[in-house]
Amino acid sequence: xxxxxxxxxxxxxxxxxxxxxxxxxxxxxxxxxxxxxxxxxxxxxxxxxxxxxxxxxxxxxxxxxxxxxxxxxxxxxxxxxxxxxxxxxxxxxxxxxxxxxxxxxxxxxxxxxxxxxxxxxxxxxxxxxxxxxxxxxxxxxxxxxxxxxxxxxxxxxxxxxxxxxxxxxxxxxxxxxxxxxxxxxxxxxxxxxxxxxxxxxxxxxxxxxxxxxxxxxxxxxxxxx
Amino acid sequence: xxxxxxxxxxxxxxxxxxxxxxxxxxxxxxxxxxxxxxxxxxxxxxxxxxxxxxxxxxxxxxxxxxxxxxxxxxxxxxxxxxxxxxxxxxxxxxxxxxxxxxxxxxxxxxxxxxxxxxxxxxxxxxxxxxxxxxxxxxxxxxxxxxxxxxxxxxxxxxxxxxxxxxxxxxxxxxxxxxxxxxxxxxxxxxxxxxxxxxxxxxxxxxxxxxxxxxxxxxxxxxxxxxxxxxxxxxxxxxxxxxxxxxxxxxxxxxxxxxxxxxxxxxxxxxxxxxxxxxxxxxxxxxxxxxxxxxxxxxxxxxxxxxxxxxxxxxxxxxxxxxxxxxxxxxxxxxxxxxxxxxxxxxxxxxxxxxxxxxxxxxxxxxxxxxxxxxxxxxxxxxxxxxxxxxxxxxxxxxxxxxxxxxxxxxxxxxxxxxxxxxxxxxxxxxxxxxxxxxxxxxxxxxxxxxxxxxxxxxxxxxxxxxxxxxxxxxxxxxxxxxxxxxxxxxxxxxxxxxxxxxxxxxxxxxxxxxxxxxxxxxxxxxxxxxxxxxxxxxxxxxxxxxxxxxxxxxxxxxxxxxxxxxxxxxxxxxxxxxxxxxxxxxx
Amino acid sequence: xxxxxxxxxxxxxxxxxxxxxxxxxxxxxxxxxxxxxxxxxxxxxxxxxxxxxxxxxxxxxxxxxxxxxxxxxxxxxxxxxxxxxxxxxxxx
Numbered sequence: 019x020x021x022x023x024x025x026x027x028x029x030x031x032x033x034x035x036x037x038x039x040x041x042x043x044x045x046x047x048x049x050x051x052x053x054x055x056x057x058x059x060x061x062x063x064x065x066x067x068x069x070x071x072x073x074x075x076x077x078x079x080x081x082x083x084x085x086x087x088x089x090x091x092x093x094x095x096x097x098x099x100x101x102x103x104x105x106x107x108x109x110x111x112x113x114x115x116x117x118x119x120x121x122x123x124x125x126x127x128x129x130x131x132x133x134x135x136x137x138x139x140x141x142x143x144x145x146x147x148x149x150x151x152x153x154x155x156x157x158x159x160x161x162x163x164x165x166x167x168x169x170x171x172x173x174x175x176x177x178x179x180x181x182x183x184x185x186x187x188x189x190x191x192x193x194x195x196x197x198x199x200x201x202x203x204x205x206x207x208x209x210x211x212x213x214x215x216x217x218x219x220x221x222x223x224x225x226x227x228x229x230x231x232x233x234x235x236x237x238x239x240x241x242x243x
Numbered sequence: 244x245x246x247x248x249x250x251x252x253x254x255x256x257x258x259x260x261x262x263x264x265x266x267x268x269x270x271x272x273x274x275x276x277x278x279x280x281x282x283x284x285x286x287x288x289x290x291x292x293x294x295x296x297x298x299x300x301x302x303x304x305x306x307x308x309x310x311x312x313x314x315x316x317x318x319x320x321x322x323x324x325x326x327x328x329x330x331x332x333x334x335x336x337x338x339x340x341x342x343x344x345x346x347x348x349x350x351x352x353x354x355x356x357x358x359x360x361x362x363x364x365x366x367x368x369x370x371x372x373x374x375x376x377x378x379x380x381x382x383x384x385x386x387x388x389x390x391x392x393x394x395x396x397x398x399x400x401x402x403x404x405x406x407x408x409x410x411x412x413x414x415x416x417x418x419x420x421x422x423x424x425x426x427x428x429x430x431x432x433x434x435x436x437x438x439x440x441x442x443x444x445x446x447x448x449x450x451x452x453x454x455x456x457x458x459x460x461x462x463x464x465x466x467x468x469x470x471x472x473x474x475x476x477x478x479x480x481x482x483x484x485x486x487x488x489x490x491x492x493x494x495x496x497x498x499x500x501x502x503x504x505x506x507x508x509x510x511x512x513x514x515x516x517x518x519x520x521x522x523x524x525x526x527x528x529x530x531x532x533x534x535x536x537x538x539x540x541x542x543x544x545x546x547x548x549x550x551x552x553x554x555x556x557x558x559x560x561x562x563x564x565x566x567x568x569x570x571x572x573x574x575x576x577x578x579x580x581x582x583x584x585x586x587x588x589x590x591x592x593x594x595x596x597x598x599x600x601x602x603x604x605x606x607x608x609x610x611x612x613x614x615x616x617x618x619x620x621x622x623x624x625x626x627x628x629x630x631x632x633x634x635x636x637x638x639x640x641x642x643x644x645x646x647x648x649x650x651x652x653x654x655x656x657x658x659x660x661x662x663x664x665x666x667x668x669x670x671x672x673x674x675x676x677x678x679x680x681x682x683x684x685x686x687x688x689x690x691x692x693x694x695x696x697x698x699x700x701x702x703x704x705x706x707x708x709x710x711x712x713x714x715x716x717x718x719x720x721x722x723x724x725x726x727x728x729x730x731x732x733x734x735x736x737x738x739x740x741x742x743x744x745x746x747x748x749x750x751x752x753x754x755x756x757x758x759x760x761x762x763x764x765x766x767x768x769x770x771x772x773x774x775x776x777x778x779x780x781x782x783x784x785x786x787x788x789x790x791x792x793x794x795x796x797x798x799x800x801x802x803x804x805x806x807x808x809x810x811x812x813x814x815x816x817x818x819x820x821x822x823x824x825x826x827x828x829x830x
Numbered sequence: 831x832x833x834x835x836x837x838x839x840x841x842x843x844x845x846x847x848x849x850x851x852x853x854x855x856x857x858x859x860x861x862x863x864x865x866x867x868x869x870x871x872x873x874x875x876x877x878x879x880x881x882x883x884x885x886x887x888x889x890x891x892x893x894x895x896x897x898x899x900x901x902x903x904x905x906x907x908x909x910x911x912x913x914x915x916x917x918x919x920x921x922x
Binding site (some may be wrong): 043046047050051058069146148176183187 | 370449477479498
């Protein structure tokens with residue numbers, strides 16, 4: 019018999035947080051994720067404040083229409099995620115399964131769009147280390163079309179450094195989320211969740227909403243400001 | 244799949260024997276994992292100490308080849324004389340190994356794991372498999388860290404603080420792969436720590452036994468819980484900063500590179516935003532466990548238990564807004580510096596409250612001078628000295644003179660060795676019987692304590708004098724400066740103290756190993772302690788308790804008028820005034 | 831045993847609609863010829879509004895016990911402290 023993975027001492031609910039272990043655990047873990055993104059996003063804010071001329075104007079290097087669509091996609095996946103959880107809560111297992119599948123697929127397409135975005139940016143010369151010499155963006159920079167402080171400010175590279183690190187790690191978190199969602203969706207289709215026990219759905223849901231939340235902040239301050 | 248595992252049901256289920264590898268290697272039992280962390284950390288403590296011996300030889304006997312060092316390669320110590328580059332690596336790795344792979348896992352990994360479930364009356368951690376992962380992720384982190392010594396360019400050599408641009412640019416440091424391995428190792432270790440912290444926090448919040456309200460928790464558990472929160476929130480900052488530095492080193496980003504539009508000071512701010520909570524991570528658990536031990540050794544409740552809890556919380560809170568005191572000389576904004584000066588002076592207050600409370604606990608107690616008590620009392624005394632030197636550093640104008648000198652080295656060793664390490668010696672000796680079912684030899688324990696206490700002060704007290712006279716830290720050859728040449732005698736004295744200090748630790752290690760096989764068999768409660776862990780066998784069985792314990796009173800009811808004995812365990816039911824309902828079940 | 835608080839579900843599609851509308855407005859705002867500082871305040875405000883909506887309704891903080899909400903909100907000042915403190919470096 020397998021060792022029980024969950025420990026819960028009985029009859030002491032009033033002593034605890036009021037929520038079951040896995041839910042408390044994921045909230046606690048998300049606290050650490052908040053601090054992790056604070057380091058990355060905080061550094062971006064600080065570096066941009068200290069050296070605004072090194073950052074291009076919105077929609078000159080980065081593609082707002084594509085990423086706005088991607089934002090829309092992620093928000094949709096957040097709704098399907100919570101609808102899946104609500105369905106399990108209301109004992110509608112069929113709805114739960116389809117909403118989970120939808121969330122997984124939309125999440126995967128978000129990653130796909132981001133990969134497309136990265137490939138295009140790199141191809142046109144926007145690198146983590148700066149603007150590649152002779153590339154499309156480098157020419158635009160020299161021609162003064164990027165809204166940089168000086169024509170060669172973009173070459174210096176903190177724009178690329180901060181952009182790729184922040185969005186890259188966010189994308190990594192989304193990818194991990196998609197992998198976990200695949201696992202949860204598979205489990206759901208095998209009938210492993212019930213109205214009385216759908217903890218896994220709530221846990222991955224909380225993680226997924228957090229990832230969406232971070233993107234909401236990122237989209238605004240990286241792409242729009 | 245059982246979701247609510249009552250300990251007795253689960254114990255039945257465990258009647259079958261697990262294979263050796265599941266029982267002792269990839270164990271999910273918090274007690275085994277705690278011991279795994281103990282063995283790993285003690286090994287790193289030895290390696291870190293050895294690095295210190297090499298450093299001290301260079302400073303104490305610069306013209307004498309290190310005995311036996313000819314086995315080291317030419318890239319490190321040709322002819323037995325350390326190369327300056329290797330010296331920089333040693334200084335860096337001594338700090339790094341001691342902070343991340345010795346003290347932190349010893350306090351948090353060992354005692355967090357071992358004590359929390361037992362002392363709160365739980366069968367194991369909230370997430371036992373995650374706990375196993377925490378340990379087995381820490382192991383490759385350790386391997387990565389040590390591998391730096393074996394790569395071209397040697398191990399990281401930019402100090403344990405790894406300031407950019409020295410650490411970012413191999414042209415400046417002379418180290419290539421070593422710096423990157425250092426960062427990767429810490430990123431991996433960070434993951435282990437964060438998962439562990441998640442486990443500890445969830446466990447303390449959710450798995451306390453009936454009657455174990457917050458203010459009945461022993462201070463060791465309060466301290467470990469608050470430390471886990473600090474770990475959870477501070478380590479990710481380091482992870483983020485380390486990733487940015489790694490990218491600066493490898494893919495040409497410019498976060499901390501002024502020529503690329505970045506900010507070197509940003510590294511310092513990020514590092515110390517993590518680094519200051521980190522030093523509280525390194526001391527708080529020791530404070531908690533020392534409280535338990537001093538109460539036991541004094542046969543008295545902890546004086547001012549509630550204020551001890553609030554002091555721990557205050558230290559944890561204030562610890563987030565003092566980080567700039569590590570940066571007074573960096574060229575930072577002076578107004579910001581003034582703010583840090585004030586907050587740093589403030590944080591001395593809760594620490595002082597704790598010190599007075601320890602003394603208040605011992606006052607008029609019936610002191611038992613067992614080995615853990617000796618170490619615990621020494622902890623208080625050495626921590627006071629370390630704290631007092633800290634007040635000098637808190638003052639920015641004074642720090643102008645003592646920053647990056649041996650005055651700082653003295654301070655940090657008084658709090659980390661005089662504080663944390665003595666607390667570790669106390670705690671290991673105290674809980675050894677519960678871990679291994681045997682007692683450590685008390686005579687050799689006292690010999691180890693006495694030599695360590697004396698040699699420690701001979702080694703580190705003169706460093707205050709060195710620092711005040713301008714002897715800078717991390718320096719390979721102080722004699723290149725004429726004004727430092729008269730201090731050579733002091734350096735030699737310190738080295739002799741350090742060699743004796745290092746040698747004395749073999750007594751501890753020997754006692755540890757030999758007692759494991761030959762120590763006197765330990766009873767359930769050798770120290771007549773009130774804690775829940777002493778109500779079960781030494782060592783406890785799998786899943787700890789045959790029945791969920793019920794808690795009837797606070798943690799330190801020594802010399803209680805209610806009973807004849809001078810201790811009154813938390814789980815003992817007197818059937819009278821104290822019961823789980825006597826204290827309101829405030830969550 | 832799942833102990834999700836029994837609650838009446840909010841209208842998730844309504845929240846989705848609001849998030850969608852805010853996103854559209856945000857993108858629209860970037861085209862306005864107003865002062866940069868004002869645009870930043872508007873955009874940040876909307877981003878925070880969206881984030882709060884996700885936290886309250888999708889992550890159910892609206893319906894959770896107060897202690898969980900405090901627990902979740904407690905680390906947030908730490909995110910602000912480091913950024914504000916370091917920003918003052920560039921002001922002096």
